Amino acid sequence: MTWRFALLVAPVVADDPRTDFADTLAVIDPDAPALSVGELSTQRGDGIFETIGVVDGHPQEVRAHLERLAHSARLCDLPAPHLGQWRAAVERAAAECPTGESAIKLILSRGVERAATGLEGPTAWVTASPVADHTAARTDGIKVATLDRGLDSGAATRAPWLLLGAKTLSYAVNMAALREAHRRGADDAIFLTSDGYVLEAPTASVILRRGDTFVTPEPTGGILQGTTQLSVFDWLEEQGHSTGYEHVPAAALADADAMWLVSSVRLAAPVTQLDGVELPVDRELTAAMNAYLLSPRD
Amino acid sequence: MTWRFALLVAPVVADDPRTDFADTLAVIDPDAPALSVGELSTQRGDGIFETIGVVDGHPQEVRAHLERLAHSARLCDLPAPHLGQWRAAVERAAAECPTGESAIKLILSRGVERAATGLEGPTAWVTASPVADHTAARTDGIKVATLDRGLDSGAATRAPWLLLGAKTLSYAVNMAALREAHRRGADDAIFLTSDGYVLEAPTASVILRRGDTFVTPEPTGGILQGTTQLSVFDWLEEQGHSTGYEHVPAAALADADAMWLVSSVRLAAPVTQLDGVELPVDRELTAAMNAYLLSPRD
Numbered sequence: 397m398t399w400r401f402a403l404l405v406a407p408v409v410a411d412d413p414r415t416d417f418a419d420t421l422a423v424i425d426p427d428a429p430a431l432s433v434g435e436l437s438t439q440r441g442d443g444i445f446e447t448i449g450v451v452d453g454h455p456q457e458v459r460a461h462l463e464r465l466a467h468s469a470r471l472c473d474l475p476a477p478h479l480g481q482w483r484a485a486v487e488r489a490a491a492e493c494p495t496g497e498s499a500i501k502l503i504l505s506r507g508v509e510r511a512a513t514g515l516e517g518p519t520a521w522v523t524a525s526p527v528a529d530h531t532a533a534r535t536d537g538i539k540v541a542t543l544d545r546g547l548d549s550g551a552a553t554r555a556p557w558l559l560l561g562a563k564t565l566s567y568a569v570n571m572a573a574l575r576e577a578h579r580r581g582a583d584d585a586i587f588l589t590s591d592g593y594v595l596e597a598p599t600a601s602v603i604l605r606r607g608d609t610f611v612t613p614e615p616t617g618g619i620l621q622g623t624t625q626l627s628v629f630d631w632l633e634e635q636g637h638s639t640g641y642e643h644v645p646a647a648a649l650a651d652a653d654a655m656w657l658v659s660s661v662r663l664a665a666p667v668t669q670l671d672g673v674e675l676p677v678d679r680e681l682t683a684a685m686n687a688y689l690l691s692p693r694d
Numbered sequence: 695m696t697w698r699f700a701l702l703v704a705p706v707v708a709d710d711p712r713t714d715f716a717d718t719l720a721v722i723d724p725d726a727p728a729l730s731v732g733e734l735s736t737q738r739g740d741g742i743f744e745t746i747g748v749v750d751g752h753p754q755e756v757r758a759h760l761e762r763l764a765h766s767a768r769l770c771d772l773p774a775p776h777l778g779q780w781r782a783a784v785e786r787a788a789a790e791c792p793t794g795e796s797a798i799k800l801i802l803s804r805g806v807e808r809a810a811t812g813l814e815g816p817t818a819w820v821t822a823s824p825v826a827d828h829t830a831a832r833t834d835g836i837k838v839a840t841l842d843r844g845l846d847s848g849a850a851t852r853a854p855w856l857l858l859g860a861k862t863l864s865y866a867v868n869m870a871a872l873r874e875a876h877r878r879g880a881d882d883a884i885f886l887t888s889d890g891y892v893l894e895a896p897t898a899s900v901i902l903r904r905g906d907t908f909v910t911p912e913p914t915g916g917i918l919q920g921t922t923q924l925s926v927f928d929w930l931e932e933q934g935h936s937t938g939y940e941h942v943p944a945a946a947l948a949d950a951d952a953m954w955l956v957s958s959v960r961l962a963a964p965v966t967q968l969d970g971v972e973l974p975v976d977r978e979l980t981a982a983m984n985a986y987l988l989s990p991r992d
Contacts, residue, residue, distance in 0.1 A: 521731055548846070
């Protein structure tokens with residue numbers, strides 16, 4: 397599994413009327429040099445991204461990912477992405493994905509800073525690649541450690557410059573949190589506010605089951621709205637369950653009847669242990685949830 | 695002023711005994727593609743950096759910058775940089791810098807993620823480029839807006855995975871804070887903790903004058919220790935002033951007898967206005983401070 401595909405995207409303005417974007421998408425060698433050292437994505441993590449799961453060549457929930465890309469762009473004062481162009485790039489990349497699971501990543505960077513001329517406008521690219529086998533996480537589950545995110549519940553509203561609702565390229569803290577979780581013998585982390593509320597995992601959303609109700613923290617600016625979480629909630633409602641968005645206190649985690657971390661590539665991973673304490677796992681429901689997440693979704 | 699210079703660095707382990715690093719430094723075209731799309735610096739802001747001021751070809755305070763690079767590497771679980779190699783890279787880049795002021799930037803990234811083989815070890819590069827003319831900021835000063843950083847004073851100690859003492863590439867929030875300051879009619883920002891203490895500017899340190907004492911916020915993990923601030927404190931002490939590190943309440947800003955934001959490239963910028971309120975400026979001392987910062991320093 398060493399295939400990999402990459403496209404450089406020459407961003408067009410959001411209201412460009414064209415419908416054919418072929419000449420704005422350039423296939424490149426994913427292992428060859430493609431970006432200059434002046435890239436602001438690499439110098440300052442100054443850009444946004446999305447990761448889209450692909451199953452048997454079908455990119456999942458493209459519309460929700462593109463809408464979130466546009467939302468992130470607004471929060472970061474980046475030029476609005478042309479969603480038709482990004483959809484064309486996703487479709488071009490998906491056409492290269494073989495049977496089985498893959499991932500497509502979209503990156504929109506603030507651009508290249510040149511000494512003489514200042515900023516030259518955004519740069520963008522799309523990659524497609526195989527994904528690790530997540531069967532064990534989906535069936536046997538994962539251990540999770542809770543970690544303080546340092547921010548209180550009001551920070552996102554008070555301080556929009558913290559970009560808490562944007563999926564930026566500045567993920568060093570998310571990666572450090574995963575390393576800390578591993579040091580604690582866990583597989584993943586759940587961030588808590590400094591005043592004790594549940595936020596999200598570094599690269600996933602949290603869903604709790606309480607009896608027949610499924611709950612996720614309110615996406616009121618402090619966390620990303622999870623595309624997979626939205627999809628799972630739709631499915632749960634179709635199955636007759638009720639779902640809700642709540643301000644979830646940390647103590648509610650230990651009392652949950654079941655818990656999952658859901659994300660676009662690993663899909664639904666049941667949480668078997670929280671800070672060393674065993675949690676109940678609903679294997680049957682988890683299997684059905686992942687079967688749904690592996691079916692084609694738009 | 696369109697010159698620009700770049701070196702790719704092939705990092706050697708910290709205890710490599712060699713003394714000649716020429717074959718680990720490759721001169722590249724700074725505007726040509728050099729980095730692959732798999733770069734984790736660009737995908738996740740996962741790496742660290744330093745910016746070194748250069749005056750008439752002399753790189754300033756190289757040792758302090760390299761020590762901070764090593765400190766950031768430890769906080770981010772990156773392989774320890776070989777400081778001799780980085781010094782060689784800085785000297786190579788400095789040799790390209792013309793008379794006047796320039797900047798050298800060092801970047802150490804976690805590396806390139808490849809689909810099949812996982813991580814391949816760190817990547818690194820160094821750039822040298824001309825800098826904007828900062829005369830106006832140094833003499834006429836800058837307007838500053840205070841912005842909530844969302845984190846309380848205890849966060850850095852409680853949650854080292856927030857990487858608050860590391861100079862990471864994840865600077866999207868720093869850049870957003872500068873944009874917010876501009877929206878407020880200011881030139882720069884000063885971050886405050888959510889419990890009302892002074893932290894730092896997005897790309898500079900804060901120094902206050904209170905009578906004959908110069909104060910900067912304690913670098914207890916919540917902020918970067920500023921290399922320029924250290925240098926300014928040494929100089930102030932030589933001039934017979936006293937200096938100190940304190941837990942500075944936000945209210946102390948408005949009461950200051952003078953205030954500066956200091957950084958490696960803009961050097962000492964006196965603050966003329968804080969949140970719209972005029973502050974006293976000591977032009978004579980500021981001029982002497984910048985004259986010192988423009989003299990060769992090791």
